Each structure stands twice: as structure tokens, then as C-alpha cells.
Amino acid sequence: MAGLPNSSNALQQWHHLFESQSGQRSPQAHQHLQQLLRLGLPTRKNENWKYTPLDALLNQTFVAAQPQALTAAQRDAQALTVEAWRLVFVDGQFSDSLSDDLARQRL
Incomplete structure (x- = not known):
């Protein structure tokens, strides 16, 4: 599954927030983050996400x-x-x- 091309900014923000608190994270959380970064976020081409727009979420600025x-x-x-x-x-x-x-x- 290819991730959304416009999600890279949101993914970078999430990665930065995650790394800033990495001491509080479990090994499983680190594995899940790596999987998210590798796969990206789902697109409308994925049947389970076809009617779930992520634009409003991805246009947000994420801060700790x-x-x-x-x-x-x-x-x-x-x-x-x-x-x-x-x-x-x-x-x-x-x-x-x-x-x-x-x-x-x-x-």
C-alpha cells in the first residue's frame, strides 16, 4: 500500500514528536512507528479507507x-x-x- 504523498509533513511531525519522547516509548511502539514510516498512510485506493478523508487531519500542525x-x-x-x-x-x-x-x- 502506497502512502499519501501529502502526508510526509504530518509523518515528519509525528516522527519528531515520537522521538522527543522516545524514552517513554516501548519497543513495540518503535516498531509500529517504523512500519508507519515505511508504509505511509492509507489512500482512497485502499478499500477500507475509500470513504475516509484524511485531508483535514493531515493539514493540522502537531505539537507536543x-x-x-x-x-x-x-x-x-x-x-x-x-x-x-x-x-x-x-x-x-x-x-x-x-x-x-x-x-x-x-x-
Whole structure:
């Protein structure tokens, strides 16, 4: 399957973002990135992607997410009101300081 010719810019951006965080990536993630770079993105000639336009996605500029600070007050305002252990993730990253200390809890 040949990749989209206009996808090289998006692929370069994805590759750059991936490499900037490569220490957090598994060997499988590296293998999948290499496969993506080798094959490229699907085109409309691929039957499974025939009616899935990728133009809007590929015309975007991709940048790494900037870490956001979250206070305990903001956490509490957004939390569910249920009796449960609290695990807090901010932008996909686990926040130990905002989560319940499970080591102190009786499990």
C-alpha cells in the first residue's frame, strides 16, 4: 500500500514528536512507528479507507502537549462525588501528588 504523498509533513511531525519522547516509548511502539514510516498512510485506493478523508487531519500542525498545572481545588471541582480511591491523570500523565496515597490505604 502506497502512502499519501501529502502526508510526509504530518509523518515528519509525528516522527519528531515520537522521538522527543522516545524514552517513554516501548519497543513495540518503535516498531509500529517504523512500519508507519515505511508504509505511509492509507489512500482512497485502499478499500477500507475509500470513504475516509484524511485531508483535514493531515493539514493540522502537531505539537507536543504542554504540561498543565492542576490544583487540588480544581481537581475537587471536577471530581465525581462517589466514595472511591482517586487516581488523577492530567493530559494522560499520572499525577501522584493529586491522587490518593494507596500505600496508606487499607487494601
